[in-house]
Amino acid sequence: xxxxxxxxxxxxxxxxxxxxxxxxxxxxxxxxxxxxxxxxxxxxxxxxxxxxxxxxxxxxxxxxxxxxxxxxxxxxxxxxxxxxxxxxxxxxxxxxxxxxxxxxxxxxxxxxxxxxxxxxxxxxxxxxxxxxxxxxxxxxxxxxxxxxxxxxxxxxxxxxxxxxxxxxxxxxxxxxxxxxxxxxxxxxxxxxxxxxxxxxxxxxxxxxxxxxxxxxxxxxxxxxxxxxxxxxxxxxxxxxxxxxxxxxxxxxxxxxxxxxxxxxxxxxxxxxxxxxxxxxxxxxxxxxxxxxxxxxxxxxxxxxxxxxxxxxxxxxxxxxxxxxxxxxxxxxxxxx
Amino acid sequence: xxxxxxxxxxxxxxxxxxxxxxxxxxxxxxxxxxxxxxxxxxxxxxxxxxxxxxxxxxxxxxxxxxxxxxxxxxxxxxxxxxxxxxxxxxxxxxxxxxxxxxxxxxxxxxxxxxxxxxxxxxxxxxxxxxxxxxxxxxxxxxxxxxxxxxxxxxxxxxxxxxxxxxxxxxxxxxxxxxxxxxxxxxxxxxxxxxxxxxxxxxxxxxxxxxxxxxxxxxxxxxxxxxxxxxxxxxxxxxxxxxxxxxxxxxxxxxxxxxxxxxxxxxxxxxxxxxxxxxxxxxxxxxxxxxxxxxxxxxxxxxxxxxxxxxxxxxxxxxxxxxxxxxxxxxxxxxxx
Numbered sequence: 187x188x189x190x191x192x193x194x195x196x197x198x199x200x201x202x203x204x205x206x207x208x209x210x211x212x213x214x215x216x217x218x219x220x221x222x223x224x225x226x227x228x229x230x231x232x233x234x235x236x237x238x239x240x241x242x243x244x245x246x247x248x249x250x251x252x253x254x255x256x257x258x259x260x261x262x263x264x265x266x267x268x269x270x271x272x273x274x275x276x277x278x279x280x281x282x283x284x285x286x287x288x289x290x291x292x293x294x295x296x297x298x299x300x301x302x303x304x305x306x307x308x309x310x311x312x313x314x315x316x317x318x319x320x321x322x323x324x325x326x327x328x329x330x331x332x333x334x335x336x337x338x339x340x341x342x343x344x345x346x347x348x349x350x351x352x353x354x355x356x357x358x359x360x361x362x363x364x365x366x367x368x369x370x371x372x373x374x375x376x377x378x379x380x381x382x383x384x385x386x387x388x389x390x391x392x393x394x395x396x397x398x399x400x401x402x403x404x405x406x407x408x409x410x411x412x413x414x415x416x417x418x419x420x421x422x423x424x425x426x427x428x429x430x431x432x433x434x435x436x437x438x439x440x441x442x443x444x445x446x447x448x449x450x451x452x453x454x455x456x457x458x459x460x461x462x463x464x465x466x467x468x469x470x471x472x473x474x475x476x477x478x479x480x481x482x483x484x485x486x487x488x489x490x491x492x493x494x495x496x497x498x499x500x501x502x503x504x505x506x507x508x509x510x511x512x513x514x515x516x517x518x519x520x521x522x
Numbered sequence: 523x524x525x526x527x528x529x530x531x532x533x534x535x536x537x538x539x540x541x542x543x544x545x546x547x548x549x550x551x552x553x554x555x556x557x558x559x560x561x562x563x564x565x566x567x568x569x570x571x572x573x574x575x576x577x578x579x580x581x582x583x584x585x586x587x588x589x590x591x592x593x594x595x596x597x598x599x600x601x602x603x604x605x606x607x608x609x610x611x612x613x614x615x616x617x618x619x620x621x622x623x624x625x626x627x628x629x630x631x632x633x634x635x636x637x638x639x640x641x642x643x644x645x646x647x648x649x650x651x652x653x654x655x656x657x658x659x660x661x662x663x664x665x666x667x668x669x670x671x672x673x674x675x676x677x678x679x680x681x682x683x684x685x686x687x688x689x690x691x692x693x694x695x696x697x698x699x700x701x702x703x704x705x706x707x708x709x710x711x712x713x714x715x716x717x718x719x720x721x722x723x724x725x726x727x728x729x730x731x732x733x734x735x736x737x738x739x740x741x742x743x744x745x746x747x748x749x750x751x752x753x754x755x756x757x758x759x760x761x762x763x764x765x766x767x768x769x770x771x772x773x774x775x776x777x778x779x780x781x782x783x784x785x786x787x788x789x790x791x792x793x794x795x796x797x798x799x800x801x802x803x804x805x806x807x808x809x810x811x812x813x814x815x816x817x818x819x820x821x822x823x824x825x826x827x828x829x830x831x832x833x834x835x836x837x838x839x840x841x842x843x844x845x846x847x848x849x850x851x852x853x854x855x856x857x858x
Contacts, residue, residue: 233656248638248639249635249638250635250638250639258594258600258603258619259597259600259601259604259802261595264594264595264600265595267594267621268595268621268623271621271623275628275631280620280631280632280634280635281620281621282618282619282620282635282639283594283618283619283620283621284616284617284618284619285603285604285607285617285619287604287607292611295611295616296616298571298616299585299586299616299618302584302585302586303584303586303618303639320569324571411802411806437802437806440806441806444806466595466747466803467802467803467806470747470773470776470777470780470803470807471806471807471808472807472808
């Protein structure tokens with residue numbers, strides 16, 4: 187093991203006391219600018235690094251935030267991660283990301299890992315499988331602040347940040363009706379997720395506004411590319427096929443466009459399609475996809491800001507959960 | 523803080539000694555199957571959880587692997603993460619992911635965070651900005667095994683797992699020539715990265731094989747969607763435009779297809795395009811993209827297996843770095 191350079195080494199070489207060196211490295215005003223510069227230059231030259239482990243033990247903080255997220259590959263989640271990291275690194279925190287991979291079992295392991303690693307706070311969007319939340323309660327019992335985002339739970343004493351799914355979905359269906367669609371299908375997410383419920387409610391209420399009857403046969407559970415492509419094939423070959431689709435995410439929407447093309451139908455002439463997410467793929471699909479921007483980066487920023495605030499005021503205030511809602515926006519492109 | 527259930531609680535309720543309970547929970551053969559079942563049932567009922575922190579302190583292992591990666595959003599990297607996690611979780615390790623976001627400064631913070639969190643091993647693909655590797659040397663000095671993947675460095679005593687970039691690139695250009703291309707442009711990655719160099723070399727040597735002269739003006743640095751789209755516009759409007767393109771990644775390839783369409787050129791009739799990655803987007807682009815599969819999932823699996831082996835044999839063998847090369851594969855679709 188190569189010898190680590192210590193404050194003592196720097197002090198000896200410059201003929202200073204260790205406390206002078208220590209204070210010089212921290213820009214203490216008692217130390218002259220000349221000495222500060224000399225100390226810092228030598229520290230750089232020797233490759234001195236402050237012992238973060240010791241620093242952290244002393245402050246009882248690891249300066250890390252744990253992030254538990256269903257899927258890293260999903261554009262929405264990766265933009266949330268980027269938003270979280272922007273705030274975290276600005277405030278001198280590292281972010282350790284754990285992927286539950288939509289598995290309850292792995293998510294329980296993830297919560298154990300954040301406990302083991304004594305993180306200062308945790309950001310969570312839980313897996314599709316999760317219906318029991320006691321592993322998160324364990325974090326709260328250990329006095330680790332948690333903020334839930336996107337997929338949230340009301341039964342725990344924790345803050346929440348969500349996109350306005352209902353509003354986004356309402357706008358999407360409203361737009362399809364304004365473009366002339368009379369028979370609109372909805373490709374939905376599982377109804378145990380709040381986003382599944384809210385987006386279905388937005389679809390329902392937009393139809394209601396225009397006196398279009400709600401038809402259960404036009405609502406299908408299809409939130410992956412493969413399932414959506416098959417489902418679109420089936421429904422487009424029926425005698426009275428839909429002329430509009432609102433999909434719960436962009437990949438499902440692109441699958442619908444593919445299926446329409448397979449069957450010789452033109453988008454947007456014969457079939458109009460709106461997605462939800464505003465992923466990178468939406469902008470490069472052919473035709474480019476009309477979608478709802480969820481502002482994942484903003485959502486991540488807000489979740490991290492809320493967590494930092496909660497970490498700071500951990501012991502000073504009575505807990506009353508905050509719920510923050512990020513507005514969504516309709517992005518009109520060539521698929522409608 | 524809610525009271526944690528301990529082994530003592532279980533022992534008292536069942537009238538057993540704590541050591542019997544402890545051994546029963548570990549399936550020790552000295553304890554009768556009946557007692558083991560009774561102990562485990564009560565443990566589940568009471569919500570007993572072993573104290574992982576204590577366990578880990580005792581074994582001097584945190585059962586976590588640190589992963590430092592440039593970008594989570596990139597499909598190739600997210601599939602590597604999934605491959606790594608498959609192996610890690612099977613072997614009872616958690617994976618904490620740190621994103622350098624292609625920033626050297628953040629990468630240095632990431633290495634400090636993995637040190638602070640006393641991970642058992644580290645997997646790294648470094649940022650585009652990184653030219654000084656002493657922060658990784660610091661991990662090695664602290665006896666933390668490292669395996670580099672995709673973006674690797676030869677000057678450190680660490681294992682490497684890479685895709686066969688040269689072979690993939692050679693196959694891509696060979697395929698374009700076989701499909702009749704006479705003038706093939708290469709959209710390249712930065713040449714300080716080994717992948718940039720290897721893919722350019724494969725392009726060069728495939729041209730050589732068919733006696734096509736290498737033309738510097740046909741090689742452009744364009745490894746993002748936006749840059750590639752502009753560059754393709756420029757080069758396709760020249761008097762003697764290319765009839766084939768080999769792009770260093772799928773997003774750049776899709777940008778070339780977009781640019782060709784903007785200019786009224788047909789793909790694959792007027793211009794043929796091959797990407798590199800085999801991302802999800804390649805399969806859903808229009809036309810579907812011919813590309814080189816890098817097998818990110820496999821690469822991640824291999825990197826993690828190598829790291830586990832290295833962690834196990836940490837103190838028992840002299841160090842001699844291993845280099846593992848994952849073969850790539852040409853996937854022919856409709857863009858050629």
